Amino acid sequence: MSPDEQRPDGVLDAVEELLLGERPHLTRVQVSAQAGVPLADAEELWHQLGFPHHADDEVAFTEADVEALRLAHDLMSFGILSPESRAALVRTWGRSFARLADWQVALLAQVANSVPGANPAEQLTMLTAEVMPRLERLQSYVWRRHLASAGNRLIAVEDVTSPVVSLAVGFVDIVGFTSRSKTLPDGELVDWIEGFEDVASSIVLDHGGRVVKNIGDAVLFVADTPEDAVEIALAMTARGADDDDPFPAVRGGIAYGEVIARLGDVFGPTVNIAARLTSVARPGTVLIDSEAHAALLGDPGERDDDEDDAPEGPYRFRRVPRVSVKGYSRLEPWVVRRA
Numbered sequence: 001m002s003p004d005e006q007r008p009d010g011v012l013d014a015v016e017e018l019l020l021g022e023r024p025h026l027t028r029v030q031v032s033a034q035a036g037v038p039l040a041d042a043e044e045l046w047h048q049l050g051f052p053h054h055a056d057d058e059v060a061f062t063e064a065d066v067e068a069l070r071l072a073h074d075l076m077s078f079g080i081l082s083p084e085s086r087a088a089l090v091r092t093w094g095r096s097f098a099r100l101a102d103w104q105v106a107l108l109a110q111v112a113n114s115v116p117g118a119n120p121a122e123q124l125t126m127l128t129a130e131v132m133p134r135l136e137r138l139q140s141y142v143w144r145r146h147l148a149s150a151g152n153r154l155i156a157v158e159d160v161t162s163p164v165v166s167l168a169v170g171f172v173d174i175v176g177f178t179s180r181s182k183t184l185p186d187g188e189l190v191d192w193i194e195g196f197e198d199v200a201s202s203i204v205l206d207h208g209g210r211v212v213k214n215i216g217d218a219v220l221f222v223a224d225t226p227e228d229a230v231e232i233a234l235a236m237t238a239r240g241a242d243d244d245d246p247f248p249a250v251r252g253g254i255a256y257g258e259v260i261a262r263l264g265d266v267f268g269p270t271v272n273i274a275a276r277l278t279s280v281a282r283p284g285t286v287l288i289d290s291e292a293h294a295a296l297l298g299d300p301g302e303r304d305d306d307e308d309d310a311p312e313g314p315y316r317f318r319r320v321p322r323v324s325v326k327g328y329s330r331l332e333p334w335v336v337r338r339a
Contacts, residue, residue, distance in 0.1 A: 018128050026061040028054055035069035042069055048087055050094035092263045104135065163260050168229035168292060169271050170209075171278040172200065172236050172252040173218035180248075181217075192248070193217070199247050200236060207232045212266055218278070222266060226256045226292040230315065230336055233286040241284050251285055253277025254336075256292035276325040277333050287333040293317060296336070314339055 017023050028046075032039040047053075054060045076086065108131065112123035174180075174196060181189055193216075200219040204211050209223040209232050223229040233252035240249040255273040259266045270291075277287040288296070296315060318335040325331060 014125050015128050018125070019132060020062045020064055022062050022064075024060050024062055026063075026065065027057055027059055028061060029056050031061045031065045031069060034066045035073065037069050037073050041073075045069070045072055045090060048090040048094060050091075050098050088263060163262055164258050165261050166257065167222045167224065167259050167261075167266065167270070168226045168254060168256045169259060169266060169274040170221050170223070170229045170233050170252060170254045171218055171274050172221075172233055172250050173278055175240070175249040175251055175283040177217035177248075195246060196248055199239065203235045203239075204232050207235065212264070220266075220271075222259070226254065226288070226295045229254045229256075229292070230286065230288065230296065234336070234338060237284050237286060249283050251278060251281040251283055253279070253281055253287050253333075254292050255289040256295050257289075272327060273331065276323075276328055276331065280323050280325060280333070286336050287320070288317075288336050290332045290334070293334045293336075 013023065026034075028042065029039060032042045035042070108124060108127050109120075112118075112120045112127055115123050180192075184192060196217075197214050197219065200214075201211050204219070204221045207223070208228045209221045212220040212222055214220075221229070221232060223232065233254055236247070236250050237252060239245050239247040253274045253276070255270045255277065257268075257270040259268045259270045273289050277289060281287045296313070296317075315336050316339050318337075320333050320335060323331045323333060
């Protein structure tokens with residue numbers, strides 16, 4: 001490695017060249033002109049992707065940026081990226097990949113600094129050259145696999161043009177997270193949260209659900225049926241109730257009904273109700289709304305029973321008093337547990 005490459009700026013230049021395929025040699029004005037895309041459109045796209053701002057005369061781009069701008073313009077001309085959907089979709093790309101990139105770079109830097117006696121700069125450059133091509137291929141594989149799964153789910157929907165679908169929505173959050181987090185060193189807190197997310201994600205997937213997102217001390221998931229959602233939540237509360245299991249104590253809330261599915265997220269009253277039920281659930285319990293309760297019983301009508309043992313089914317239910325939470329003054333939840 002040359003003396004220039006051993007300096008921090010030299011290392012960054014070498015890594016940047018490995019990632020982009022060549023040293024930056026174009027300005028944003030040149031990229032726009034070569035791609036045949038108006039500069040205003042290019043700037044809007046880069047802004048939505050979360051890229052840093054560059055002056056007109058700043059050399060910060062490569063031929064890869066020209067090709068990417070052409071591809072984006074082609075997608076818009078094909079109607080794939082309409083003006084209505086482009087901003088939201090591109091922002092989602094930018095946020096998702098920015099978070100992924102931050103984590104991957106931090107991981108590489110950690111590994112580069114952990115080799116005794118080695119030059120961290122040399123290790124970082126070597127790791128970038130060896131790891132990134134493999135990581136890129138793996139990310140492409142994961143993306144295609146998720147595309148296949150999403151396509152299969154779409155085929156099962158009657159109206160593929162509507163973003164409204166019927167799903168069971170569940171929240172599960174950690175009991176006593178705030179107080180516990182104050183007593184843990186930063187490293188242990190990160191390990192604790194990552195352990196929770198890892199186990200929670202596995203439970204959701206093992207029972208046919210899909211993780212929508214992790215929100216600090218909570219996981220939001222969806223399932224095609226209330227049965228699947230209840231199995232997920234009860235599996236987590238059972239793990240949390242086991243003193244020998246490091247999985248933390250949790251509580252859950254489940255609602256069933258129509259949701260708006262958009263860019264991998266879900267919205268609507270059903271999601272809000274699931275969140276509100278979680279906020280009032282007691283530690284180790286799972287609350288469901290009246291729609292989920294009726295679906296689990298196979299009875300769309302109202303039940304007046306305070307307790308329904310459902311001896312022929314896998315669950316028992318107990319009605320709890322109506323609750324008033326933000327946005328919903330008279331929720332009618334049920335505690336669900338295994339028969």
